[in-house]
């Protein structure tokens with residue numbers, strides 16, 4: 052499990068992270084979301100022992116990173132910065148890192164295969180595309196078979212096939228009892244990957260919970276088209292709804308589709324269309340993440 056308690060990092064007068072408490076549960080993939088500059092990278096760096104908190108704690112399985120006995124075997128990380136020497140091949144990079152993590156040559160071959168870089172293993176990493184570099188970074192993070200994974204913007208640079216690959220890998224990792232924390236500034240980018248969301252703004256927690264609850268929290272607005280829009284409008288408003296219109300289509304807040312259908316029936320107005328607007332995930336995120 053990953054946990055922060057009242058975690059704070061101040062740079063002079065700027066509070067990059069400000070009293071942040073959240074958990075990322077074992078067996079789940081948690082999305083860590085916020086707009087640019089909201090404090091995501093600073094939080095992840097504190098979890099990884101790279102930045103010292105001003106106050107509060109960042110814990111991996113109940114301990115700060117610096118107190119972990121075998122950090123490379125307990126936690127794997129993909130950070131935004133490049134980690135490789137451009138003249139080195141992907142395989143050589145992994146072999147070097149494997150020595151540090153105490154992993155075998157066989158493991159390097161398996162990982163190249165798992166991240167889809169077997170054929171590209173002998174190419175210079177300087178010639179890798181952004182997506183290939185992300186795959187190599189994920190392979191590096193997995194070397195020590197750590198149960199906890201922290202990934203900073205890993206979806207950046209991946210094409211749809213790459214995203215599907217990452218989804219499979221992270222889901223498998225969580226299902227095998229791992230913990231995954233993955234950051235992004237776009238909720239839509241992570242929607243297919245994650246179980247839970249933590250949204251921050253200005254270094255503070257804005258929302259935490261299952262992704263499903265975010266959809267649930269967005270009130271479903273109805274789209275109604277009928278033979279007599281004016282009459283429908285009046286009837287809906289009399290029933291307590293808020294209605295806006297472009298003259299033909301009514302957008303109705305505060306009524307269920309059942310209520311709206313029955314009101315139209317009682318008014319004797321034929322309906323041509325009655326649908327519920329699906330909440331726009333990015334819109335929900337932007338509302339929650341706005342400072």
Ligand SMILES: Nc1ncnc2c1ncn2[C@@H]1O[C@H](COP(=O)(O)OP(=O)(O)OP(=O)(O)O)[C@@H](O)[C@H]1O
Pocket residue numbers: 062065066067085086087088089090091092093094236
């Ligand atoms: N070393 C530092 N010195 C001073 N200010 C910093 C430092 N690191 C981060 N900050 C500030 O802290 C705030 C949070 O930055 P951080 O990089 O954690 O945000 P982020 O959510 O990761 O953003 P992005 O999505 O752009 O990577 C920003 O205002 C940033 O300018």
